[in-house]
Amino acid sequence: MKTVHIELLNRNKTIENIAGVLVRQIEARCGAKAGESKGEASIRLAVRQGIGEEGFEIADGPNGSVQITGNDERGLLYGVGKFLRSSRFDEEGFTPGGWRGRSVPEKPFRAIYFATHFHNFYHDAPVEAIERYVEELGLWGYNAVIVWYDMHHFNGFDDPDARKMIARLRSILKAAKRVGLRAGLTMLANEGYADSPEALRHVMTPSLALRATYGKELCPSKPGARELMLTWFEQTFRAFSEVGLDYLCIWPYDQGGCGCEQCRPWGANGFLKIAEPVALLARKAYPSIKIILSTWLFDIRENEGEWEGLARDFERRPGWVDYILADSHATFPEYPLAHDAPGGLPLVNFPEISMWGMYPWGGYGANPLPERFQGLWDSIGRKLSGGFPYSEGIFEDINKAVISGFYWKSDRKAEETLKEYIAYEYSPDAVKDILCAVRALEKNHTRPEKDGGSAEAFAALSRAESHVAPSARRAWRWRILYLRALLDREHYAIPGRRTEEARRAISELVEIYHAQNAEASVKPPL
Ligand SMILES: [Zn+2]
Structure with a gap:
């Protein structure tokens, strides 16, 4: 028709x-x-x-x-x-x-987090492209978009670059609101600007260094630091008043934290001392805002008493928190697997769909990992009230779809979503071939020494291509999958040598991601 x-x-x-x-x-x-x-x-x-x-x-x-x-x-x-x-x-x-x-969706909280930094797609692509992408993720069942105003890049709220970032973040969140989705911010509990007063800064310890810090964060136990941070945060919250915020996620680490005597152990002490007033400040600006308290990298190498301390502190369910977030870079943390979330609060996850096992992130095209995410979901999915994947760009679009399927219905298999994705984005007649290619791409995700089937994956995609309608064949979703298969094939055919074809594929990825000025972590390696 x-x-x-x-x-x-x-x-x-x-x-x-x-x-x-x-x-x-x-x-x-x-x-x-x-x-x-x-x-x-x-x-x-x-x-x-x-x-x-x-x-x-x-x-x-x-x-x-x-x-x-x-x-x-x-x-x-x-x-x-x-x-x-x-x-x-x-x-x-x-x-x-x-x-x-x-x-009807099963999990109430189904957000996506866009990292807008390093000149990645969300940072540098025309904002209209991101607005369209927000709508497309909405079609998959996501119900909120969350962004971060990463203060350490700027010398205060009036820094022209800060204003530019705020404007971009507002546009992204407004695009969500236009189609009925919710909007949220994420932040570090003790976040600081690049020019934060040195005398008020946090205390670095070896344990803190494990979790990455910018060194601009403040120690909330130092006189005046808490007040200064709350002034900054109030400015930030007010900057989004024309959008309206529905969620605020407060983070302990990566970056953030303080290792001083008064703040230790951060996750069960200093963190809560600053997170609670931050949450109340956000509630004052947006009375119905939901607060998500992150436990990311709690007790990372050894038991520092963070999980247990938080559970003790929340024995009486606190009024200022709505959700507890738990997750980690590689596997799900043990504490919330073995216990209920502190305070009996609903638990949400933060799937890392972008960075795991591939560097630069998305540097060789699409990174579909349906089997990996199925395994992680099987271990925790039923305990969750939803979550929000961490996204560095569009190269993990398939992973976003897979995760949205879990949130919608926890026993929905990754493969079922993947089939639906392939039929829609590529062709209903190419499901079998592309499914087979995706399996091989996942095997080769970390470029192991033993080839998991790069030639077969490329052949399967070449077979599939004739079924893919011309408009879909030109679209980025096909190109990033096809180029990934091509780059894997070239990698295993002539190890250690970059062929002319591979070079062209990498250049095309740079164009697709708008990564001309991107930092190494998110730029396909030219
Ligand atoms: Zn401190």
Whole structure:
């Protein structure tokens, strides 16, 4: 079908924006025209309570139409996503999806964190590209976008670069709000600007050094430091008043922390002394804001009493925290696996989908790791109320989809989501071949000495390519997967030598990521 009629049974700005997402997805994928004028296919969009929070229903409508009903606006967005993923886009135009039924998400907190630094994609790509990407992640079921105003880059709030960053972060969060998603900030509890007063700075210890610090953070036990930090944070919170903040995540480490006598052990002492007033300050600015207290890198090498201390402190459930965050670089920490979260609070995770096992991050294209994330999820998923993956760019798009599937329904398998992803982003006729290629790419993720099947992966993608519609073949999601397979093949064919073809692939990745000025950690190695 070449024309698609979209009818809005309810109307407000958010629903119109969600309809806009549907139009853009259809038109970009097959060249069909979609809009509110008559068409061969007809899609009705509605919002009606009673399905279940953030849930949706897709059903046959009158006269051969399809009706997507959201329980609320976000539910409608997720219904549109599900409908699109079961639809077909090819030379024939658009074939409406046949999936019918109801679906309601299991986990209430399903956010994504964009790191906007090192001149990575989120830092340097045109902001419109990031706004579109926010919508696309919404289609997968994410319900919030979280960003960080990383103060150590700037000499105070009035630094022109700080203002530029705030403006960018606002645009990203506004894009989330436009389609009904929530917005949040993440921060270090004792964060400081580049020019923070040296006399008030934190005390460095070997244990703190294990967790990375900028050296600009303040010690909240030093007279005046707490007041100064709260002044800074209030400015930051106020800077987002036109967006409206729904979440604040407060971090102990990486960077952050203080090793002085009055603050030790940081996670169960100094951290809480500053995190509580920060949380109350955020509540004053945004009364319904939810506070997530992070335990990242607690007791990292040895038991410093952080987890146990926090559990003791929270024996009576504190009023200022809504969620406890637990996770780590490689595996899930032991304490929350063996115990309930401190205070009996709901627990959320922070999957590291970007950096693990590949350097530069995304440097060789897509990094699909469905098997790894399935294993991690199996160990903890049922205990969680959701979470938010850490993202350094678009190269882990497949991982984002896989994690969104877990949050939506905890027994949904990574492979099931992956199949849906492949059918939608590449082609329903290429699922088998691409699935097989992704498995081999995961085996070769860390470039082990023994080739896990680079030639087979490349051959499978080459076979799949003829099924992929021209618009999808030009799209970045196909190119980063294809280039990854190509780079793996070249790597194993002629170890230690960069071929001309590999060089071209790397240059293309730089273009796709807008990484021309990126730092080494996020720049494909030219
Ligand atoms: Zn201190």
